[in-house]
Amino acid sequence: MKFRIKHxxxxxxxxxxxxxxxxxxxxxxLGANQRWFAKNYEFKSRFTSGTGIPPGTxxxxxxxxxxxxKKITLTEENQVxxxxxxxxxxxxxxxxxxxxxxxxxxxxxxxxxxxxxxxxEEVLAEGSYIPAADTAEGQxxxxxxxxxxPPRDDTVSRLIAGLNPLLENASRTLVTVNRTLTEVNxxxxxxxxxxxxxxxxxVSKAASELPRAVAGASNLIEDVEGRTDALLTELQGILASVxxxxxxxxxxxxxxxxxxxxVPKLLDxxxxxxxxxxxxxxxxxxxxxxxxxxxxxxxxxxxxxGSLSSEMPKIASLLExxxxxxxxxxxxxxxxxxxxxxxxxxxxxxxQQSLYRSIREGDFQ
Amino acid sequence: xxxxxxxxxxxxxxxxxxxxRSFLVPVTLAAAVLSACSTAPKPVAEVVARKNQAAExxxxxxxxxxxRDYASAQRFYEESLRENRAVDNTEGVAISMxxxxxxxxxxxxxxxxxxxxxxALDYAGPLKNPSFRALALANLGExxxxxxxxxxxxxxxxxxxxxxxxxxxxxxxxxxxxxVVYRDQGEWAxxxxxxxxxxxxxQRLKRLAExxxxxxxxGNIAHKKGNxxxxxDLLRQALEADRKAENxxxxxxxxxALAVLSRGLGSREDAFHYYRxxxxxxxxxxxxxxxxxxxxALAVLxxxxxxPEDVRRxxxxxxxIRSSLDxxx
Numbered sequence: 001m002k003f004r005i006k007h008x009x010x011x012x013x014x015x016x017x018x019x020x021x022x023x024x025x026x027x028x029x030l031g032a033n034q035r036w037f038a039k040n041y042e043f044k045s046r047f048t049s050g051t052g053i054p055p056g057t058x059x060x061x062x063x064x065x066x067x068x069x070k071k072i073t074l075t076e077e078n079q080v081x082x083x084x085x086x087x088x089x090x091x092x093x094x095x096x097x098x099x100x101x102x103x104x105x106x107x108x109x110x111x112x113x114x115x116x117x118x119x120x121e122e123v124l125a126e127g128s129y130i131p132a133a134d135t136a137e138g139q140x141x142x143x144x145x146x147x148x149x150p151p152r153d154d155t156v157s158r159l160i161a162g163l164n165p166l167l168e169n170a171s172r173t174l175v176t177v178n179r180t181l182t183e184v185n186x187x188x189x190x191x192x193x194x195x196x197x198x199x200x201x202x203v204s205k206a207a208s209e210l211p212r213a214v215a216g217a218s219n220l221i222e223d224v225e226g227r228t229d230a231l232l233t234e235l236q237g238i239l240a241s242v243x244x245x246x247x248x249x250x251x252x253x254x255x256x257x258x259x260x261x262x263v264p265k266l267l268d269x270x271x272x273x274x275x276x277x278x279x280x281x282x283x284x285x286x287x288x289x290x291x292x293x294x295x296x297x298x299x300x301x302x303x304x305x306g307s308l309s310s311e312m313p314k315i316a317s318l319l320e321x322x323x324x325x326x327x328x329x330x331x332x333x334x335x336x337x338x339x340x341x342x343x344x345x346x347x348x349x350x351x352q353q354s355l356y357r358s359i360r361e362g363d364f365q
Numbered sequence: 366x367x368x369x370x371x372x373x374x375x376x377x378x379x380x381x382x383x384x385x386r387s388f389l390v391p392v393t394l395a396a397a398v399l400s401a402c403s404t405a406p407k408p409v410a411e412v413v414a415r416k417n418q419a420a421e422x423x424x425x426x427x428x429x430x431x432x433r434d435y436a437s438a439q440r441f442y443e444e445s446l447r448e449n450r451a452v453d454n455t456e457g458v459a460i461s462m463x464x465x466x467x468x469x470x471x472x473x474x475x476x477x478x479x480x481x482x483x484x485a486l487d488y489a490g491p492l493k494n495p496s497f498r499a500l501a502l503a504n505l506g507e508x509x510x511x512x513x514x515x516x517x518x519x520x521x522x523x524x525x526x527x528x529x530x531x532x533x534x535x536x537x538x539x540x541x542x543x544x545v546v547y548r549d550q551g552e553w554a555x556x557x558x559x560x561x562x563x564x565x566x567x568q569r570l571k572r573l574a575e576x577x578x579x580x581x582x583x584g585n586i587a588h589k590k591g592n593x594x595x596x597x598d599l600l601r602q603a604l605e606a607d608r609k610a611e612n613x614x615x616x617x618x619x620x621x622a623l624a625v626l627s628r629g630l631g632s633r634e635d636a637f638h639y640y641r642x643x644x645x646x647x648x649x650x651x652x653x654x655x656x657x658x659x660x661x662a663l664a665v666l667x668x669x670x671x672x673p674e675d676v677r678r679x680x681x682x683x684x685x686i687r688s689s690l691d692x693x694x
Contacts, residue, residue: 350417355427355467360578364626
């Protein structure tokens with residue numbers, strides 16, 4: 001079945017426009033995320049070493065990234081000149097007496113470049129010099145408390161402080177374990193009144209009742225022995241009856257051996273059976289043949305039934321699959337029928353054609 | 366929202382967000398429009414399905430009729446009729462009855478054909494489209510003509526012609542059929558005029574089999590007027606059209622006519638070849654009488670051409686066909 005799409009050119013055009021639009025949107029969003037369209041303000045600083053401040057190092061203020069290192073240069077005086085950007089959003093924070101501080105973790109957890117805003121009123125102009133905290137100028141700012149420096153976060157102390165609750169918890173657990181063990185000991189000694197003590201008491205009680213249970217069992221066995229004797233007596237009576245029946249059967253068999261009995265009459269050369277059967281085994285052979293046929297038929301029937309029963313799951317599964325496929329096909333066709341974008345996929349109304357035939361005759365003789 | 370953000374101290378407005386929003390809006394709208402369309406209402410599927418089934422059956426019937434398998438054609442047309450009746454599709458009923466009548470006509474059951482066409486005419490009577498009535502009348506006229514009642518046939522054709530004014534296919538059939546009656550009456554000019562008009566319509570509508578029939582009849586008229594060369598030329602054109610249409614019955618008739626004409630003109634070799642091809646087609650069509658006619662002619666022609674092997678062969682074919690015809694009930 002061949003499908004064609006209605007207004008294919010328009011739909012393709014629409015999708016192309018949508019795709020182009022989405023691409024533009026993605027590019028713009030990415031650019032906005034990468035601050036392609038945002039303005040950065042450039043400042044300068046100087047450090048004694050470039051360690052920990054390669055280009056791209058983020059500049060943090062109270063956990064927020066407010067800028068990044070743009071360029072570092074080693075001067076002739078073996079100092080490191082740093083050019084860094086402050087994002088436009090945070091530019092108003094760059095006030096007079098601001099400083100930069102390279103904070104290095106004492107236990108090797110890396111370094112952070114921190115920005116401490118000055119307390120001055122004036123916002124520094126772009127390109128201004130902002131001293132590092134370890135320079136004389138920076139130290140002066142710190143000593144005079146001209147910058148907002150947050151309290152130090154001593155990581156080691158914090159770790160040690162965190163250990164105390166752990167130790168307390170461990171101590172508490174040990175005490176609890178000790179108390180539990182004491183309780184168990186008391187229960188075993190029969191001094192406890194709790195659930196464990198009552199369990200131990202119950203076990204002791206059960207042990208004391210054991211001899212009485214054994215005596216009960218002995219009585220039961222004696223009772224069973226008495227009943228068995230009675231059963232044996234009844235069985236002897238039944239055996240006597242069986243003997244009587246056997247004797248009757250023996251007598252009947254002897255009567256059948258009587259030359260004037262029914263069987264000899266039937267088997268007599270003039271009797272019905274003898275006449276019927278005295279056909280040189282023809283009937284017997286026929287019956288044998290028929291039996292053989294029946295046996296063969298039964299065998300083949302059994303084989304057929306066997307193979308059928310082995311095939312039944314397959315047949316059932318095939319039927320089920322067929323049914324499922326038909327249902328799915330129906331769903332798909334219904335879906336296609338509902339789709340206005342497709343045409344010629346679902347059979348449209350076919351016009352029944354008339355037969356237009358004219359008379360074709362005429363002799364040429 | 367963007368106004369609030371930009372008013373926040375220290376936060377510069379972002380230029381990317383409004384641009385992204387301007388793209389997202391049409392995209393969302395397009396998605397909503399496309400997804401909303403999937404619940405469009407459906408036509409009444411059941412009636413269309415049965416009408417389509419009737420059309421399918423009718424198409425199958427046409428195929429069998431073209432192969433002269435009349436029993437199968439009738440069976441499928443009757444199925445088509447049943448489907449049309451089931452959904453009270455009166456137009457379809459009229460079409461199916463016309464088709465069944467044509468099977469009877471082709472099979473030589475003229476009484477049945479006439480009765481069926483009359484019933485089709487009854488069904489077509491109340492229909493808005495007069496071309497159904499015109500076609501039924503054309504078919505009825507053909508049945509009457511086949512019974513030898515040319516006058517009644519002409520009456521039917523004349524009655525039908527105004528009704529077919531807007532249906533060129535039926536009009537072409539009617540003009541051709543009327544030309545047949547004119548030819549029988551010896552009115553050559555009127556017959557040729559109708560035939561040329563019909564041929565023009567059929568050629569334009571690319572109804573090649575019908576166009577072939579028009580040319581065949583024009584050739585027949587030319588022959589009757591004594592212009593055998595023109596007749597030969599027209600028959601060759603008719604053969605060409607029928608071959609393009611793969612109209613086996615038409616091809617066989619054209620070839621036989623060409624053979625007869627060639628023989629009459631003394632071209633025995635051509636006649637032999639035309640007869641042989643006609644014989645082959647008639648055999649595939651299971652048209653025993655026509656095949657026998659060709660085989661007998663071929664045996665005679667082969668003798669005249671000094672081809673003893675062909676004489677023996679075609680006499681043998683003729684004998685076998687004759688015996689099979691005799692064995693028919």
